Amino acid sequence: MKFIDEYRDPKAAAGYARALRRITTRPWTLMEVCGGQTHAIVKFGVDELLPPEVELVHGPGCPVCVTPLELIEKALEIAATPGVIFCSFGDMLRVPGRTDDLLSVRARGGDVRVVYSPLDAVALARANPDREVVFFAVGFETTAPANAMAVFQAAQSGVKNFSILVSHVLVPPAMEAILSSPKSRVQGFLAAGHVCTVMGITEYEPLAARYRVPIVVTGFEPLDILQGVYMCVKQLEEGRAEVENQYARAVRHDGNVPAQLLMGEVFRIAPRKWRGVGEIPKSGLALAAPYTAFDAELRFGVAEHSADEPTECCSGQIMQGLMKPHECPAFAARCTPEHPLGATMVSSEGACAAYYRYRRLKAPPLQEKVVVHGH
Amino acid sequence: MATDLVSGVTCAVPISDHTHVLMAHGGGGRLTNQLIDGLFLPAFGNPAGHAHHDGAHLHLGGARLAFSTDSYVVQPLFFPGGDIGTLAINGTVNDLAMCGARPQFLSVGFVIEEGLPMASLTRIVSSMRAAALAAGVTVVTGDTKVVDRGKGDGVYLNSAGVGLIEYDGVIAPASVRPGDVVLLSGDIGRHGMAVMAAREGLQFESAIESDCAPLAEPVLALIDAGVTIHCLRDLTRGGVASATVEIAEATGLHIRMNEQAMAIREDVRGACEILGFDPLYVANEGRFIAFVPEAEASRALEILRRHAVSREAVAIGTVSEEPRGLVTLKSHIGATRIVDMLSGEQLPRIC
Numbered sequence: 001m002k003f004i005d006e007y008r009d010p011k012a013a014a015g016y017a018r019a020l021r022r023i024t025t026r027p028w029t030l031m032e033v034c035g036g037q038t039h040a041i042v043k044f045g046v047d048e049l050l051p052p053e054v055e056l057v058h059g060p061g062c063p064v065c066v067t068p069l070e071l072i073e074k075a076l077e078i079a080a081t082p083g084v085i086f087c088s089f090g091d092m093l094r095v096p097g098r099t100d101d102l103l104s105v106r107a108r109g110g111d112v113r114v115v116y117s118p119l120d121a122v123a124l125a126r127a128n129p130d131r132e133v134v135f136f137a138v139g140f141e142t143t144a145p146a147n148a149m150a151v152f153q154a155a156q157s158g159v160k161n162f163s164i165l166v167s168h169v170l171v172p173p174a175m176e177a178i179l180s181s182p183k184s185r186v187q188g189f190l191a192a193g194h195v196c197t198v199m200g201i202t203e204y205e206p207l208a209a210r211y212r213v214p215i216v217v218t219g220f221e222p223l224d225i226l227q228g229v230y231m232c233v234k235q236l237e238e239g240r241a242e243v244e245n246q247y248a249r250a251v252r253h254d255g256n257v258p259a260q261l262l263m264g265e266v267f268r269i270a271p272r273k274w275r276g277v278g279e280i281p282k283s284g285l286a287l288a289a290p291y292t293a294f295d296a297e298l299r300f301g302v303a304e305h306s307a308d309e310p311t312e313c314c315s316g317q318i319m320q321g322l323m324k325p326h327e328c329p330a331f332a333a334r335c336t337p338e339h340p341l342g343a344t345m346v347s348s349e350g351a352c353a354a355y356y357r358y359r360r361l362k363a364p365p366l367q368e369k370v371v372v373h374g375h
Numbered sequence: 376m377a378t379d380l381v382s383g384v385t386c387a388v389p390i391s392d393h394t395h396v397l398m399a400h401g402g403g404g405r406l407t408n409q410l411i412d413g414l415f416l417p418a419f420g421n422p423a424g425h426a427h428h429d430g431a432h433l434h435l436g437g438a439r440l441a442f443s444t445d446s447y448v449v450q451p452l453f454f455p456g457g458d459i460g461t462l463a464i465n466g467t468v469n470d471l472a473m474c475g476a477r478p479q480f481l482s483v484g485f486v487i488e489e490g491l492p493m494a495s496l497t498r499i500v501s502s503m504r505a506a507a508l509a510a511g512v513t514v515v516t517g518d519t520k521v522v523d524r525g526k527g528d529g530v531y532l533n534s535a536g537v538g539l540i541e542y543d544g545v546i547a548p549a550s551v552r553p554g555d556v557v558l559l560s561g562d563i564g565r566h567g568m569a570v571m572a573a574r575e576g577l578q579f580e581s582a583i584e585s586d587c588a589p590l591a592e593p594v595l596a597l598i599d600a601g602v603t604i605h606c607l608r609d610l611t612r613g614g615v616a617s618a619t620v621e622i623a624e625a626t627g628l629h630i631r632m633n634e635q636a637m638a639i640r641e642d643v644r645g646a647c648e649i650l651g652f653d654p655l656y657v658a659n660e661g662r663f664i665a666f667v668p669e670a671e672a673s674r675a676l677e678i679l680r681r682h683a684v685s686r687e688a689v690a691i692g693t694v695s696e697e698p699r700g701l702v703t704l705k706s707h708i709g710a711t712r713i714v715d716m717l718s719g720e721q722l723p724r725i726c
């Protein structure tokens with residue numbers, strides 16, 4: 001298939017792996033930021049092609065994984081409210097709150113629907129004027145413009161029975177939180193390509209300069225990732241710390257400016273809790289003043305609800321690159337997709353789920369590799 | 376790191392312990408199996424039934440019969456390449472074929488929602504007639520119920536069927552041996568994506584058509600030619616992944632598959648990429664896998680390729696001892712990964 005097969009070509013992959021081996025002289029730890037990249041790495045076995053010196057740790061870029069428990073609880077409460085049509089992207093449905101998930105709310109009679117676009121939820125609100133339609137606005141900068149557009153259109157056309165439960169998070173503050181941790185092992189980043197299609201690459205330049213860390217904006221196919229790793233290692237070997245764009249076929253330097261303007265109109269920067277990590281200042285989006293009427297938290301009176309994270313799940317350490325899924329004592333034993341202790345096991349893009357699904361076979365060798373790197 | 380799933384105050388609820396039935400209990404993955412193993416088998420388990428097989432093997436008055444039943448709740452009722460009626464006939468025909476039987480007599484039950492246009496019902500019945508004719512089966516008994524408007528999605532169908540087992544050996548996971556070759560009868564993922572595209576109103580350049588078709592002919596051809604068949608499985612819910620994982624787990628053997636060998640049509644791959652689905656898990660209604668000894672694999676392929684429904688049959692994998700009970704896949708770029716069963720429904724991803 002065009003635009004897919006070219007980026008999964010085994011010969012080209014082997015060629016990149018050889019080139020990478022030639023330039024690598026010492027151990028490097030890189031983090032791929034996005035859960036989609038983690039999934040591709042583990043699914044296609046991209047890390048098996050890397051030289052032993054190069055280790056990939058998995059970043060926080062899984063929107064399902066970082067949505068805090070209290071927001072899931074708010075979603076469950078709103079979804080169970082009579083008269084509400086609760087709309088969500090598919091993979092939020094299985095994420096466990098304290099005792100429940102949205103699929104169970106649906107099984108007990110809640111009207112929970114999967115939509116492919118927040119604009120579908122606005123259309124549902126128009127078609128059901130006697131019902132309250134709530135959209136679970138989850139995600140990074142990638143999904144924010146469409147969610148902003150849904151609110152903007154609802155406001156423009158006077159759709160009053162539509163609201164969104166906002167759980168938007170931003171990538172650069174999370175990368176900064178990881179870099180500023182004294183425990184951080186990350187020496188270079190593969191930045192999330194799709195986020196940068198919206199935001200461009202300029203906001204990463206201060207990070208690269210301040211923390212002396214190469215940041216390569218990278219795509220999602222095996223060859224994208226191999227090339228991203230190559231560019232990142234090349235910078236490290238040459239002592240450079242720059243922002244480079246591997247994903248130039250999709251990412252422009254300035255990103256999608258109209259989308260950014262719309263986000264700026266509808267949302268404001270706000271502090272956000274990250275599941276397993278805690279609150280990071282200025283790391284998320286909330287509805288801006290002219291649009292707070294569309295805030296589901298206010299409309300359903302759940303804004304003050306809070307919920308403490310369970311302590312036994314180490315997804316926070318995994319998402320900060322401090323630990324790999326199979327190093328968690330609960331992995332594949334007490335924590336499985338059927339019995340998830342945390343969202344990284346539940347979401348299809350979560351690092352733990354990816355390891356569980358594709359990698360149980362390989363756990364012991366990887367563990368040895370990590371120990372070697374510890375020295 | 377204390378974890379207590381029993382008291383579980385702060386833990387996530389295990390999805391296998393739900394107090395209400397979830398959609399995933401019918402999804403053909405782990406939850407379905409838990410329902411079968413935890414509820415149905417303890418209640419109904421007996422030597423004739425093979426709970427995780429497509430049908431029962433019965434000995435009746437000297438004859439060896441295969442007996443199978445299936446229900447159909449597909450939405451929308453009509454989709455490119457078929458409708459609920461063709462599914463109801465071919466589904467049961469194929470379950471019988473997977474037992475090594477020649478499908479012969481079918482029953483059909485209709486649960487019709489009040490208000491279903493008579494034209495729709497007529498169209499479904501005429502599809503069933505055509506499908507039965509094509510598969511060489513006769514519908515000999517049936518039942519009709521009508522439920523209140525709003526209590527059914529137009530129509531639900533159930534079909535059951537019997538056929539004489541023509542294969543002398545035992546076609547079952549227990550017969551699978553290390554060294555067996557896994558044959559796949561054609562491209563995968565078409566039915567699931569055809570229904571998904573029709574349901575969600577996804578527009579592609581040309582409509583993805585379901586692969587819905589009867590499979591008895593190529594299976595009987597293998598039997599007639601004297602090919603040793605160890606196991607057969609049609610790749611319905613859960614796709615090629617769930618079928619192979621079930622067999623690997625049942626036999627305790629390792630199945631190694633080659634991703635590159637599996638044909639997936641461009642439009643199906645495109646739809647899967649857009650929705651974040653893995654075609655290995657997408658349902659088929661006219662595809663099966665066959666486990667045959669290595670020495671007979673090329674002859675079996677030759678026979679399969681003589682039939683339209685299995686013209687593109689290929690070898691996709693082999694069976695070995697280790698690692699036990701697992702399915703692994705050689706990926707496009709040459710690395711190896713595990714193939715696992717889904718624990719719930721495949722859900723479209725956020726981004």
